[in-house]
């Protein structure tokens with residue numbers, strides 16, 4: 001019996017992972033694997049709510065696993081699993097949907113946002129998305145869920161669904177807390193500085209971008225203080241998204257120097273960006289080295305996914321047995 005409390009978090013294999021995923025989510029997963037029994041899912045059923053190329057799905061799954069591991073997840077400490085490999089996720093999602101009043105889902109802001117982003121594909125899966133997410137979390141009786149700020153409404157809903165289930169069938173699921181960082185890295189803005197960094201928008205630095213690509217993206221697309229037109233204009237780092245990125249990647253001394261030189265108009269935006277690029281590249285270097293090693297040993301990565309999924313399956317099977325008992329769905333037992 002493992003005495004550690006459970007946590008669950010997930011990432012959709014809906015494209016390459018970016019520095020928002022890293023700073024907002026995966027980076028904080030790493031220390032948690034020591035104190036919790038942590039399950040990290042590659043949530044491919046969620047990714048099906050968007051149109052995708054079926055030939056690419058396996059590659060995306062392996063890519064997500066490689067990134068989880070390259071960023072520091074340790075399969076000896078945490079469980080890395082594939083959602084579609086544990087059918088209990090979908091089964092519990094159905095049961096939870098029967099205690100979820102329709103208006104709760106209708107008010108979820110992420111549904112409205114997604115429906116707006118893909119108007120030709122507003123499918124039921126998109127609507128049920130937060131219920132499946134509640135199932136991911138509650139299936140393992142997770143007490144906490146580390147996520148970026150954008151997932152907060154889903155966590156609020158998960159607690160409400162747990163409460164509704166417990167009221168109807170008797171106390172069973174814990175109401176999981178969200179673990180969201182306090183800083184700006186809980187919501188990393190994209191290169192455009194206007195919207196959250198997101199795979200669906202052309203505003204990302206990906207975890208496998210090379211130095212040249214990062215330089216091109218930051219210097220061409222990185223939006224700075226809009227009021228600063230010439231190098232001789234004093235800038236305001238407080239409203240500069242690229243300066244916010246410095247707070248993620250540069251040490252305190254560099255941050256102070258860049259801010260001061262910007263305010264004093266000694267440093268142009270390009271100078272400041274050059275320092276930023278160097279520090280992003282340096283931060284990503286060890287991750288990319290590990291990515292390369294893992295990509296050369298994909299059998300090992302596949303084994304890690306299989307073993308983790310098998311462990312998750314065992315826990316899920318037990319939990320669903322209990323759920324069937326307390327909901328009276330045991331006719332054939």
Ligand code: TYM
Nearest residue numbers: 009010011012020021024025043133147148186187188197
């Ligand atoms: P996904 O795949 O969109 O994102 C994975 C994680 O990355 C965080 N994140 C960000 N954090 C800061 N700034 C950003 N720009 C940024 N972009 C993404 C997300 O908050 C998330 O933590 N619904 C989830 C997947 C999911 C899940 C779950 C999460 C399914 N079941 C159960 C937790 C528990 C999602 O779309 O993540």
